[in-house]
Amino acid sequence: MKLIQLLSDSDIDQLMAVIGQTEWRNGGDTATGSAKDRKKNLQITETDRVMAPVFMQLKTMLVKHAALRYTAFPRKVVNIRVAKYGVGDAYGWHVDQAIMEGHRSDISFTIFLSGSDSYDGGELELDMDGRKFMAKGEKGQMFFYPTGVLHQVRPVTRGERVVIVGWFESLIPNAEDRENLITLFRETAALRKKIDEPEAFDKLNWAIQHMVRRLASR
Numbered sequence: 001m002k003l004i005q006l007l008s009d010s011d012i013d014q015l016m017a018v019i020g021q022t023e024w025r026n027g028g029d030t031a032t033g034s035a036k037d038r039k040k041n042l043q044i045t046e047t048d049r050v051m052a053p054v055f056m057q058l059k060t061m062l063v064k065h066a067a068l069r070y071t072a073f074p075r076k077v078v079n080i081r082v083a084k085y086g087v088g089d090a091y092g093w094h095v096d097q098a099i100m101e102g103h104r105s106d107i108s109f110t111i112f113l114s115g116s117d118s119y120d121g122g123e124l125e126l127d128m129d130g131r132k133f134m135a136k137g138e139k140g141q142m143f144f145y146p147t148g149v150l151h152q153v154r155p156v157t158r159g160e161r162v163v164i165v166g167w168f169e170s171l172i173p174n175a176e177d178r179e180n181l182i183t184l185f186r187e188t189a190a191l192r193k194k195i196d197e198p199e200a201f202d203k204l205n206w207a208i209q210h211m212v213r214r215l216a217s218r
Contacts, residue, residue, distance in 0.1 A: 001126070001133065004067045007140040012113055015054065019082055019162075022050045027083060027091075038092030041153075044082040055080050058164070070185045072144060073171040073178060073216075078103045080166035082113075085122055090155040093127070096147050096167065105167040106175075108151075109144035112137040112163055119159030126151045144168070146175040171216045181215070184208050 007015075024042035031039040046055050059077040068074055079100045085091075096108055110124055116136050123134040124143065127150040134154075135143045145151075147167060172178045188204060195201075 001135075001143070001145040002071055003135070003137060003141055003143050004071075005140060006065070006067075006111060006142040007113075009140065012140055015113065015164075016162075018050060018054050019044065022048050024084060030081075032097065035091075035094045038090075038094060038152075040085075041089045041091060042084045042086075046080060051082070059166075062166075062168075071178075071182055072107050072109075072168050073181075074107075074168045075171045075217075076103055076169045078105065078167050078169060080164065083163050083165055085119075085153065085156045085161040087156055087158065087160075089161075090121075091153040093150055093152045095150055098148070100167055103169040104173060105147040106170040106173050107144050107168040108147045108149075108165070109142055109168065110135070110137070110163050110165050111142045112139055114160060114162045115139040119156055119161050121155050121157040122161035123154045124151060125154055172212070173217050174215070177215045181208075181212060184211075 022044050024044060027041035027043040028036050028039045030043070030045065044051050046052055059080060062068060062077050063074045096105055098105060116138050123136045126133045126135070126145060137143050153161075170178065172181060185208070188201065188208065192201065
């Protein structure tokens, strides 16, 4: 699980201005199986004529984003959408689909467009092998976690929760492999600050890049 600052207030203001020109649709229309009965929200998908170019720009930015490049290792963003939860709306316990639009969904993400103090409830709750975690990010923050984790959006009791959700197909499909690589990159960067000898890292860099190549899907 990771939480990063992704969008500025100005970015969000521009997004919300475009969102205000669109028509919300029933979120249950894109749910499958038992999730249809557990999903109560409104959403805007990539089929929306007004939002389509905005989604395209956002997807390009996410794939190229420096903080995501060595944490999510994104290959492609799939099934991106805006979701809105008013009072009484929620999305009960469910697991996201493993394949979306013909691509693996390796990493699920939520980008918070509403400030955490603008609504009550609406927490994203995850069940990690029996351990419960809740995420309620600040405006502009992005929270992402391995797809396949059992999770829910708790009922909103005040205000309005507006988020962007989507999925990454990752170049590194295995979550444990991603975490190991993240640790290697982080610790190598920390060592560079302590050891001012670039050549001392040549062999280490070679080994890390060799490992990335071996673990990356084609």
